[in-house]
Amino acid sequence: EAQVTQNPRYLITVTGKKLTVTCSQNMNHEYMSWYRQDPGLGLRQIYYSMNVEVTDKGDVPEGYKVSRKEKRNFPLILESPSPNQTSLYFCASSPDGTGGDEQYFGPGTRLTVT
Amino acid sequence: GESVGLHLPTLSVQEGDNSIINCAYSNSASDYFIWYKQESGKGPQFIIDIRSNMDKRQGQRVTVLLNKTVKHLSLQIAATQPGDSAVYFCAERPSGSRLTFGEGTQLTVNP
Numbered sequence: 001e002a003q004v005t006q007n008p009r010y011l012i013t014v015t016g017k018k019l020t021v022t023c024s025q026n027m028n029h030e031y032m033s034w035y036r037q038d039p040g041l042g043l044r045q046i047y048y049s050m051n052v053e054v055t056d057k058g059d060v061p062e063g064y065k066v067s068r069k070e071k072r073n074f075p076l077i078l079e080s081p082s083p084n085q086t087s088l089y090f091c092a093s094s095p096d097g098t099g100g101d102e103q104y105f106g107p108g109t110r111l112t113v114t
Numbered sequence: 115g116e117s118v119g120l121h122l123p124t125l126s127v128q129e130g131d132n133s134i135i136n137c138a139y140s141n142s143a144s145d146y147f148i149w150y151k152q153e154s155g156k157g158p159q160f161i162i163d164i165r166s167n168m169d170k171r172q173g174q175r176v177t178v179l180l181n182k183t184v185k186h187l188s189l190q191i192a193a194t195q196p197g198d199s200a201v202y203f204c205a206e207r208p209s210g211s212r213l214t215f216g217e218g219t220q221l222t223v224n225p
Contacts, residue, residue: 042217099212105157
């Protein structure tokens with residue numbers, strides 16, 4: 001089944017404890033992206049990648065890191081999480097490298113930082 | 115029932131009625147638009163798209179209308195069902211760029 005998977009789905013952690021949220025897609029898509037979704041603010045892009053080894057900042061990149069060593073994986077890293085990073089996170093992928101076509105979303109990761 | 119998009123984030127309709135969800139997009143250079151549906155606890159799912167060279171596109175029970183003059187996009191859902199209850203949001207693509215997303219409208223279908 002063609003899909004985007006994220007792990008974990010739920011995570012509660014403490015301030016400053018490094019964490020990684022994994023994202024994987026099996027559709028051979030060029031473009032991958034991370035978003036956070038907060039009430040009243042919609043989807044805001046954190047980082048995106050147009051191809052392997054190519055990553056760029058989105059609208060809200062502060063406090064996050066990403067890597068794209070393989071085409072299928074795009075992990076999101078929080079080196080020192082803070083409470084304002086409590087949010088619902090979505091990974092997405094798109095066949096078009098510009099990210100301008102339909103994006104396929106993962107099921108989401110709900111992160112709570114205390 | 116009809117929403118006014120970003121200024122009225124909720125829409126409540128009776129089962130069987132038609133729903134109209136509106137979106138005012140921001141960039142006159144946008145050439146591609148998508149409507150997504152997001153059910154509680156799930157990721158957004160593609161519903162229907164439309165390119166700027168069209169003003170109407172129909173799917174199964176859904177129709178998207180595009181008015182480029184006033185930068186307005188609407189999603190019409192015919193014979194709304196309880197399973198249609200979700201957040202709906204539009205996305206636009208400025209030509210050659212990546213998608214940007216609106217805030218969404220919560221649709222509630224009352225039995």
